Amino acid sequence: MSDIVNGLGRTSAYGALGVVLLILGIVLVDLLTPGKLGRLIWADRNRNAAILLSSALLGTGGIVFTSIWTTYDDFGKGLLSTAAFGLLGLVMMAVAFLVVDLVTPGKLGGILVDPEPHPAVWVTASCNIAVSAIVSASIA
Template sequence: MALLTDLLITLSYGVIGVALMSVGYLLVDIATPGKLHVLIWENRNSNAAVLLVSNLIGVGIIVVSAIVASHDDFIQGLISTLAYGLLGLVLMAVAFLLLDAVTPGRLGEILVQPEPHPAVWVTATIHIAAGAIIAAAIS
């Protein structure tokens, strides 16, 4: 019975993690011109892929930290995982908008250019750092 309970708890956290990563995907899709799936899977745009990957890593860091921090209370753990995950996505979006405001050109357009662009690494670092900041605050 304990194994079944643990599996259901794990599944619950997994569903929340995948849902948060889906929201992250949608936010990156909104921030970049064109359809993200076309940019990455059809056009093989590495800039768009790095941007998405960094967002997913940032969300993953937050979800893992929230799960670890809530090992004693399942319901509270699910709620805090969702809340911290959403907060992390908001922080990533705000950081993206701030970076866009202080850099030349439209950041979304720059990040989906077919040739590699260093701005994608700056933006990727912001996504991962935002995830790490939220994760550190959870502990």
């Protein structure tokens, strides 16, 4: 029975950490794009903003999953490494966003929240997934 209770505690800790990292990802995307992300997606039904945020959440989730899957036997060390890799992934996705913004015409944040569908959102979303895959592969 103590194994179950111990497992529930560890799962709760990793789950809480994962939720915190996802929230940080939402905040980061909100900071990188103009307007309020919640309003853009839920009130204005902006597909561009939804795709961009979804890719960041999927990428962050992939990094957290990989980090937990390959975690250390030491619970504290595993939790810390998951937090570190998750934060690194968020930073790297933000840097990739800024680099794409620098090398493409226009202001990327504005393009990505435009109500009209834009192909740049798919490029940026793919960049998020690619960066998270690279971080995930480096964990294993």
